[in-house]
Amino acid sequence: MKWTLGLTVAALGLTLTACGSGGSGHPASQAGHVAGQSGAAVAVAQNPAQGSILVNSAGRTLYLFEKDQGTTSACTGACAQVWPGYSAGSAPSAGAGLDGAKLATAAGQVPAQVTYNGHLLYTYSGDTAPGDVKGIGIPNWYPVSPSGTKVDHDDNGDAGTSNPGY
Numbered sequence: 724m725k726w727t728l729g730l731t732v733a734a735l736g737l738t739l740t741a742c743g744s745g746g747s748g749h750p751a752s753q754a755g756h757v758a759g760q761s762g763a764a765v766a767v768a769q770n771p772a773q774g775s776i777l778v779n780s781a782g783r784t785l786y787l788f789e790k791d792q793g794t795t796s797a798c799t800g801a802c803a804q805v806w807p808g809y810s811a812g813s814a815p816s817a818g819a820g821l822d823g824a825k826l827a828t829a830a831g832q833v834p835a836q837v838t839y840n841g842h843l844l845y846t847y848s849g850d851t852a853p854g855d856v857k858g859i860g861i862p863n864w865y866p867v868s869p870s871g872t873k874v875d876h877d878d879n880g881d882a883g884t885s886n887p888g889y
Contacts, residue, residue, distance in 0.1 A: 763811035763837050765826060765844070766818030767869050773856055773876050775820070776866040777839060779809055779846065782853025787842040787873055789863040794829035796836070796843055806864070808832035809844045825871050840871020 764780035777785040788806065790797035798806050810833045817823035821839075828835040831843040838844060844867065847858035858864050865873035 763809060763815040764818060765815055765821060765837060765839060767820040768854065770854065770856055770866075773859070773866055773874050775869050776856070776874055777821075777844070777869065778853070783846050783850055784854075784856050784858065784866050785809055785837075785839075785844040786847060786858050786864050787867050788845060789865070789873070791831075791843050793841065794831050794836075794838060794843055796832035798832055798845065803832055805848050806845045806858075807848070808836040809846055810835045811837050820869050822869075822871075839867055842867060842871065 765785065766778050766780070767775050768778040768782060768784075770776050770784075779785055786806070788796070788798050796803075796808065798808075808831055811828055812835065815826050815828060815837045817826045825840045827838045829838050829843065830836070831838070832845070836843050845864075847855075847861075847864070849855075849857040856866060859866070859876075865875060868874050
């Protein structure tokens, strides 16, 4: 039992370390892109703990990374495997409650990566079902609000920093 827990902790540590590291190249799998899709849809969903957040056409939470410099992604290499950029084949579409003027694409981590309010958008590989927000508490990663700012609530919906000792 102890060795299983140790392996799990070690794997998690490597994954989190990779999320802030440099590196080069694009991910082998661009899970944020849907093959054959002419454009990427961005919509608003209500999350019980986080409130209104942006989601992709599959209902998966979209995140911003605070270490990005404008449309230059700071998430490359192993990080990009965990946090794939959400990309579009053409102009993305804005759902109800979103300002279409804030929606664009940029050559970020992946070609035609969707941006909202100037932030590159990513999905999290740990979110396996629509509505998941398992990226909460990982330093520098936040869901995005319809206004285009980070949503900084802990899992209980209280304002503040999640897992400050993480």
